[in-house]
Amino acid sequence: MDLLEGVLERVTYYNDRSMFMVARLRQEGGELCTITGNLPELSAGEKLRLKGEWFQHPEYGRQFRVKACQVVVPQTVVGIRRFLASGLVKGVGPVTAEKIVERFGERALEVIEKQPSLLTHIEGIGDRRAAMISHSLKERREVINVMTFLQGYGVSPGYAARIYRRYGDDTVARVRENPYRLAEDVFGVGFRTADKIALEMGLAPDSPHRLRAALTFLLGQAQEEGHVYLPRPELVSRAVEALGGEDEISAALVDSQIGLLIDGGQLVGEAIGDEEAVYLPGLFYAEKQVAEKLLDLAAGTFPPAAGRPAPGDLRCFNLSEGQQKAVDMALETGLLVITGGPGTGKTTTIKTLLDIFRQQGLEVLLAAPTGRAAKRMTEATGLEAKTLHRLLEYAPVEEGGFRFQRDETRPLRAHVLVVDEVSMVDLPLLWHLLRAVPAGCRLVLVGDVDQLPSVGPGCVLRDIICSGAVPVARLNQVFRQAAESAIVTNAHRVNSGRMPQTDGEAGDFYFLEEAEPEKILDTILDLCARRLPRFRNRDATDDIQVLSPMRRNLLGVDNLNLRLQQELNPPSPARPELRSGGVVFRLGDKVMQIRNNYQKEVFNGDMGRIVHISGEDGEIHVRYPDVGGARDVVYDLTELEELVLSYAVSVHKSQGSEYPVVVLPVVTQHYVMLQRNLLYTAITRARELVVLIGTKKALGITVRNNRVAHRYSRLAYRLAGNRTVQAI
Numbered sequence: 001m002d003l004l005e006g007v008l009e010r011v012t013y014y015n016d017r018s019m020f021m022v023a024r025l026r027q028e029g030g031e032l033c034t035i036t037g038n039l040p041e042l043s044a045g046e047k048l049r050l051k052g053e054w055f056q057h058p059e060y061g062r063q064f065r066v067k068a069c070q071v072v073v074p075q076t077v078v079g080i081r082r083f084l085a086s087g088l089v090k091g092v093g094p095v096t097a098e099k100i101v102e103r104f105g106e107r108a109l110e111v112i113e114k115q116p117s118l119l120t121h122i123e124g125i126g127d128r129r130a131a132m133i134s135h136s137l138k139e140r141r142e143v144i145n146v147m148t149f150l151q152g153y154g155v156s157p158g159y160a161a162r163i164y165r166r167y168g169d170d171t172v173a174r175v176r177e178n179p180y181r182l183a184e185d186v187f188g189v190g191f192r193t194a195d196k197i198a199l200e201m202g203l204a205p206d207s208p209h210r211l212r213a214a215l216t217f218l219l220g221q222a223q224e225e226g227h228v229y230l231p232r233p234e235l236v237s238r239a240v241e242a243l244g245g246e247d248e249i250s251a252a253l254v255d256s257q258i259g260l261l262i263d264g265g266q267l268v269g270e271a272i273g274d275e276e277a278v279y280l281p282g283l284f285y286a287e288k289q290v291a292e293k294l295l296d297l298a299a300g301t302f303p304p305a306a307g308r309p310a311p312g313d314l315r316c317f318n319l320s321e322g323q324q325k326a327v328d329m330a331l332e333t334g335l336l337v338i339t340g341g342p343g344t345g346k347t348t349t350i351k352t353l354l355d356i357f358r359q360q361g362l363e364v365l366l367a368a369p370t371g372r373a374a375k376r377m378t379e380a381t382g383l384e385a386k387t388l389h390r391l392l393e394y395a396p397v398e399e400g401g402f403r404f405q406r407d408e409t410r411p412l413r414a415h416v417l418v419v420d421e422v423s424m425v426d427l428p429l430l431w432h433l434l435r436a437v438p439a440g441c442r443l444v445l446v447g448d449v450d451q452l453p454s455v456g457p458g459c460v461l462r463d464i465i466c467s468g469a470v471p472v473a474r475l476n477q478v479f480r481q482a483a484e485s486a487i488v489t490n491a492h493r494v495n496s497g498r499m500p501q502t503d504g505e506a507g508d509f510y511f512l513e514e515a516e517p518e519k520i521l522d523t524i525l526d527l528c529a530r531r532l533p534r535f536r537n538r539d540a541t542d543d544i545q546v547l548s549p550m551r552r553n554l555l556g557v558d559n560l561n562l563r564l565q566q567e568l569n570p571p572s573p574a575r576p577e578l579r580s581g582g583v584v585f586r587l588g589d590k591v592m593q594i595r596n597n598y599q600k601e602v603f604n605g606d607m608g609r610i611v612h613i614s615g616e617d618g619e620i621h622v623r624y625p626d627v628g629g630a631r632d633v634v635y636d637l638t639e640l641e642e643l644v645l646s647y648a649v650s651v652h653k654s655q656g657s658e659y660p661v662v663v664l665p666v667v668t669q670h671y672v673m674l675q676r677n678l679l680y681t682a683i684t685r686a687r688e689l690v691v692l693i694g695t696k697k698a699l700g701i702t703v704r705n706n707r708v709a710h711r712y713s714r715l716a717y718r719l720a721g722n723r724t725v726q727a728i
Contacts, residue, residue: 300334343482
């Protein structure tokens with residue numbers, strides 16, 4: 001293996017997902033060369049010691065393919081200045097780097113690490129900033145040590161920073177103790193990476209410890225796919241594949257290990273007929289208790305209260321027959337599901353109920369799964385609505401971590417609880433909610449069962465309705481004013497399996513036919529940057545939302561975001577920016593949070609705008625709309641992996657939101673995602689205008705495909721008295 005040492009001159013290309021880098025390195029003698037390989041995020045000015053091999057690229061000539069990388073702390077004044085100015089040390093930018101090196105010369109890094117108080121002698125650096133600079137440099141060195149350690153076990157060095165941020169100075173000890181913890185604890189590190197480390201450390205391929213880790217990981221992965229459990233044969237099959245195939249691990253050995261885990265209580269097995277389901281214990285007990293609590297609520301009855309309109313005597317509220325029935329049911333029962341598509345009067349029904357409940361002096365709480373949905377509920381009803389997490393007071397606890405503060409020991413104080421957008425609620429969240437519902441409280445669940453299911457495990461709204469065990473009010477009548485909108489009528493046409501009307505006569509629904517993906521991309525850019533803002537007098541960034549069924553390929557979310565950012569918010573001296581991996585965040589960018597962050601109170605899917613960037617401090621300020629107005633959330637460099645650009649988002653991520661204008665490509669390249677409920681969900685996100693771009697063929701495939709992705713769940717079965725029910 002060849003050795004190469006030099007200073008990174010510039011990064012030509014970097015993909016933060018694959019961590020593949022092409023860069024130019026200036027060797028010790030001053031000669032420039034090209035290096036390639038899977039590398040961590042590096043910046044110009046860093047000194048590298050590389051192991052690898054030279055090869056001849058047929059188009060680009062001689063290059064060095066990197067197999068291992070060590071970052072060397074610079075020793076010269078020039079190297080130290082370039083290193084500090086690279087942005088890798090928080091609190092130091094080019095100007096501050098020049099001042100530090102001018103004062104301390106070759107001792108600069110030693111002073112920062114061991115005598116940070118001396119930095120306060122430099123104008124503009126106070127005690128707080130000096131401590132931050134020192135801490136950042138120490139962290140960088142620890143990351144280098146961790147990276148070197150992990151490379152010894154064949155791990156891509158790009159994960160070193162993430163692993164270090166999770167474990168800190170205990171990283172090496174934690175990884176040696178149990179490398180499989182990485183798959184659970186570190187965002188982006190999956191079972192295969194952790195398994196690779198474990199095997200490199202000498203763990204036997206058939207070790208029970210390895211099999212247990214694989215089974216637990218796979219059940220957790222199944223949750224991310226929406227499943228509550230896996231059938232035992234499918235879990236065995238997945239585990240054998242994950243562990244290297246039948247040549248490495250036998251199905252009998254895996255099945256035996258599942259039995260041992262069930263006997264020991266680490267997993268739960270439940271046989272019904274010929275199928276045995278295997279659960280993680282938390283989801284098994286959550287599913288059982290959700291069913292029990294829902295049945296208890298549904299069994300509750302309420303006698304007529306003073307001042308309550310008699311059943312059927314609701315004409316003064318100008319309700320349709322279906323709405324009157326829904327109100328009657330809500331007044332009489334302890335649990336009601338109200339479901340219906342756009343324009344069928346769900347909001348009017350809720351407002352009527354709220355008026356009646358308030359006339360009766362009842363205390364009512366309103367909630368929704370996301371901040372955006374809660375904000376819409378507040379605007380529609382005039383009453384405060386909270387996110388479910390805020391309602392249940394999800395907060396840090398003394399023993400560490402976070403916990404819902406409201407449960408059966410400290411229930412909510414309410415006579416009525418109304419929850420909107422229930423199609424987005426997963427099984428664990430519903431379980432926490434039901435634990436906090438007090439005795440005698442009515443629960444009204446509102447949602448559109450035909451939309452996409454929750455991101456998390458379960459399909460609770462569909463299961464509750466399918467069971468037949470809970471009162472359900474279906475609103476089917478589309479009101480005249482709503483029927484005048486092609487958005488509403490076409491949503492219902494798609495939902496019933498009919499092609500949308502695409503002649504554009506109504507003025508709020510258009511289909512632009514184009515087959516070539518490159519031309520579709522150009523059309524989307526032109527629509528967002530020029531045509532639609534002029535046509536509707538709308539802001540190109542705030543009011544127009546591009547949706548896409550997939551993340552990758554030319555018309556996927558990732559590429560659309562890069563191109564839309566270039567079109568709507570291009571580089572400018574007036575717009576400072578920060579790079580995180582392969583993404584550039586720029587002042588004014590529209591961004592989205594992709595993980596729940598309970599400390600900052602921002603959640604997966606929340607969207608905002610970047611209102612401030614500090615290159616010196618390595619901070620980004622994002623302004624999020626909130627129920628009470630807007631609030632700014634601060635991110636540092638280590639937290640930017642929680643943000644993505646959101647000029648384009650996936651249809652799944654758009655749930656619970658409404659946008660003035662929605663633009664959606666519908667192409668056969670997205671074949672695997674062309675499903676009716678996905679198109680229906682996308683259309684119903686728009687308030688004023690929908691523009692579909694693609695081919696009639698792809699549109700027809702989507703409308704005809706009524707296949708709902710199957711999710712393993714037994715909630716409907718339990719609600720129905722342990723009877724199998726038909727899906728709707």
